[in-house]
Amino acid sequence: MPNASRKIVAVGAIVVLAAGILVFPSLAPNPYILSSGVLVLNYAVLATSWNFVGGFTGYISLGHGALAGLGGYATGLLATKAGMPSFAALALAGLLVAALAVPLGMAALRVRGASFVIVSIALVLILLLVFQSWASFTGGSRGLVVPRPFDLTRPEHHRVFYFLFAGLLGVALLVWWLLDRSRFGLGLKSIREDEDKAEALGTPTFTYKLIVFVVSAGFTALAGGLYALWFGDLDPVFQFSILTGSYVVLMALLGGVRNLFGPVVGALIVGSALEYFKVEYGDTPLHLVATGLLLALVVIFMPDGILPAIGDLFRRFDRTRRSSIREVTAAELRDQRKAAV
């Protein structure tokens, strides 16, 4: 496919997606649907933020739920204890969590894979302990009430936050796209493909990983903070939940971590499915089983996600392109065989 038309298609895809997202609130028949939309968008931002680390470097964090919770609490505490205006608190919270991500990343990223995952899970568990126990500061199990930034009726409140989340999603996607096409991004992707090799080629892998982890933590914290302003009540048990992190991973993997829009698509699917099954089948712990099963299926059969799987499908029909690669390989093989005889 020539470059120009590929670009047109890409732009078209973005326009359709953006239009779909922006038009949704006016189609939503009641505030409940709108609030579900806010939740799904929140997941989309979280999954996209996660994908800075997961997609570029291949490091899988199960602890991003904790970073979001931290962002939420930081926003809430800055707003209530320091009396900052809501959105100033949100911005500062993003920066604080990003700063905290530096020592965290230094402990977690110095070592390869396994330790990173262990640290990411430990992060959730330790923050849960700390935020529960340090009740004089965090409110502990009594929770923390975050003041409403606007004086609106509930449906209006949902509408405003829907667009705020959409805006944040747009920024996160833009930054991801910028990194994706940069030299820095190429370095990160080479880490994902083969970290030793990347390092042998001169890529300072540790620094690269650390930087992108900090960026990811910052966006995650912003999503968490915005959620805190929207939702209003923070409770350590729900803010520092290992399930949030696993939903986010499931969304990103399902959609496809190598694609700009993969996590968004994953969030749309999983987020809507969660709501739908909740409404239809509600009251059994089988939603855990379903989540687990879906995650296992994705990991075993579709580790690249839906978008690439669909892409492959199309590629199979796209004969000319496919065969051109084959021919070369086959020709080369023939040469080799001839030469070997």
Next chain:
Amino acid sequence: MPINHFRSTAAALGSATILALTGCSGDGSGGGENTSDPIVVGISLPLTGDFSEPGKGVQEGYEAWAKVVNDKGGLLGRQVELKILDDQSNADRVVADYEQLIGKDQVDLVVGPFSTRLVVPSARVAEEYDMLFVEPAGAAKEVFEQGFKNLFYAAPAVANDHYNHLAEHILALPPDQRPKTAAYAAMDDPFAQGTAYGLKEKLEAGGVKTVVNEVYPPNTTDFSGIAAKVAAAKADVLVGGSQYQDGVNLIVALQQLGYQPKLAAFSTAPTNPEFAKAIGNKTEGILSPTGYSQDAPYESNKEFVEKFKAQFGKEPEEDQANGYTTGQVVAAAVTAVGCAEQGECQKKLVDWLHSNKVDTVVGPLSWDATGKPQGAHMIQQWVGNDIKIVLPSDVKEAEFVYPKPAW
């Protein structure tokens, strides 16, 4: 180059999602004013997850109430229909549930969920949609500090006042008999902690020294460390701010260490039917506050116990009574005001409850401006193989035993 295949999928997904979400909205139960329509009461309860056990108890209470009301011809001549959603003991869910009940399902009334942690977020939803919110479980004082105007707690007392009768009794003992030291162990939960700390405040003010003050996370299973501390301090009084299982575990751990307090009080756990078996029947003298007694002389209580037994084949406990009481409170307001739907009506219901007293299975209830009930709990004690009311003395079924026999 996967990007070019994205367009179709994204668009398809996008519209599918919108359809899925909007599509299922047409079938809401609707809240018409037609008298033949049932009055739909929306409830979210933790039927799975950490609070599922008490959650199910409350559910039974609500169901018993609906049946009793419907058997008598309903409210305002309309049948009562419960719409119960599961919030998985999760605050995100509980809020989404009430959004759904009020926004999508257009229920006529909502009543509260279980556990203080879930009451505050859900009360906020009801508040912002201007709905009356009577709840069976938000007993911690924080609930009443949020500035809610539509909230009413349908029980005799908030957590901090549960032990008021016990505190009075202890402090009224002659100085030579009065305990000198006390140990407190409370679950990190606003309700459980509230009960223990309410008593702690009063005993400290009365000169009983606090020697141990421990807080443990809700899902603690190993109590040997806390028990070791309590046993080492040899406190006269032991107060457990507990739910069910943690109270049992703490008692067993203390028994393993051979600690014998003169007085032991636990919230919730000792009233559970399984309690005696769980701690090896060494229950003698253990105290517990309760907001409900099957033998209480209130008019509606007899009917409740009878009908509940018929419906569920067992005795109602406090959780069931709380659910039932909540229903009674709502019913009283609806009957008096004469309406039950979203909109103007809700304000009238709220105003009526603020200025009236309601007779329930736990006695007459009235509320201050924050929705806080004005009363105290009874104190029960294990005597022989049964738990009996010992305080206050005007309703007592047995004498208060002090010091407590060894366990």
Next chain:
Amino acid sequence: MSLETHELRKAFGGVTALDGATVSFHEGKVNALIGPNGSGKTTYFNCVTGMIRPDSGRVTYRGRDLTGKAPHRIARAGLGRTFQLCRTFPRMTALENVLAAVPQGGLRSAKAKGDIERAMSWLTRLGIEHLAESEARDMSWGQQKLLELAGVLMAEPETVLLDEPAGGVNPALLDRIGALIRELNAEGRTFVIVEHNMDLVMSISDHIVVFDRGRPIAEGPPSVIRSDERVLGAYLGV
């Protein structure tokens, strides 16, 4: 003398892989490192390029101490390497594989015109420019070997360490690789090659170091090594 090691030691558990390896390689020459299986050649490469930290000993390059430095610093110091079983970035195109070797550039586009031209010229020189847009995983073994080499060369190293460049390639490609090494050497690059194919080693090397049990036992030009009895002994296991 460009690349030197002094008394390099490394043990894995109870197994000694390097046992005091003191070696110097000649600047501007094609150096070869040979020895029987398990004699420590790859461990030696890994210690030199920082992939493994030696237990003791020193690595210097042009007088600079590189011992224990991170691999990317050693790469920046001018030492490029390939891996024993050829390693490419499987899900990146050939072009991206080569571009990944461009030193840092932050947020500048990864596909700057100048870089692409340079990368394409390396792909062209190695004869795989027609595969620029194919992913590495779709390429044949021989193509991947060439691609790996192109990536290393893109970083413009002064010294190139090749771990078994002839491993698993057909004779035609072998000749091409041999000629290429000589050509690149003539342009001023130093080579250190670990290789089992003696024909290739003997035909392209200027200087050969023989390893046995973690240390050098002989060194010299091919003519000398060919007739060294210790080398023969090491290979025959005497």
Next chain:
Amino acid sequence: MLVLQSIVLGLLLGGLYALLAAGLTLYFGIMRVVMIAHSAFLILAAYLAWWMHDRFGLDPLLSMVVTVPLFFAAGVALQRLLLTRLRPATLTMMSVLLTFAIALGVEGLLGYAFTGTQRRIQLGYGSASLELFGARIAVVKLIAFVLAAVALTSLYVLMKRTRFGWALRATIQHRDAARLLGIDTERVAGYGFGIGLATAAIGGTALSLDTTIYPSLHWHWIGPLMAIIVVGGLGSVPGAAAAAMVLGMAQSLLQIPMGTTWAQTVFYVALFATLAFRPQGFFGGRLAQRF
């Protein structure tokens, strides 16, 4: 007095941690797999012990006759049927997700089958205790400790004294080399997983004797266990056992000044300190920072 009591409790707790961490580190040694579901199986075993006691009145210890072989088989199946399907290049990361998924599944099914209610086995000797130098030792805790000690010793003897143990250690240390020595590493890995999961069965039984169980309890265990295997040096079984004893003791003693909740943080502090200052672990971990 309180200190002595805490030391005794720490020792008893450390024994259980040691057994469980040994299993967890075994998986990692064999296949570089962080087995998140280990503690979920632990809880599953505890539930089975509870259920058999509740239903048939069996002593929990007897339930091991069923659970140990069952879990061994499940471990072999898990390794052979699921983990080997993952791409080697991304095995560590993807196996975490896969075992995480399994943990969710186990938790959900337990919740479905037994509800979220906390359960506890009521034993006749539940509150009995012995006195030792002024410290009291609950009989059930002692049984749990002895169970863990016996299992751990058996594991040690198996690894050090048997031909299979030799093959297992060779596989852990250098898989390729082991293959060259004629060891069927695939099979050894499968059995190794079986043994790891069998430790969860024994640990779960020990756990069921003296604590309450509920479906989501496994999250409570996996954090400390993961910290232990990192501190002990990933893949080192003796290291994990040593770290478990030290951290279990530290937790028990720190409860005196800090309270239960904060004392739990000792695991995570140790985890971060280890990664920041000594990624290869403190107790003879051999797998350097590669992992």
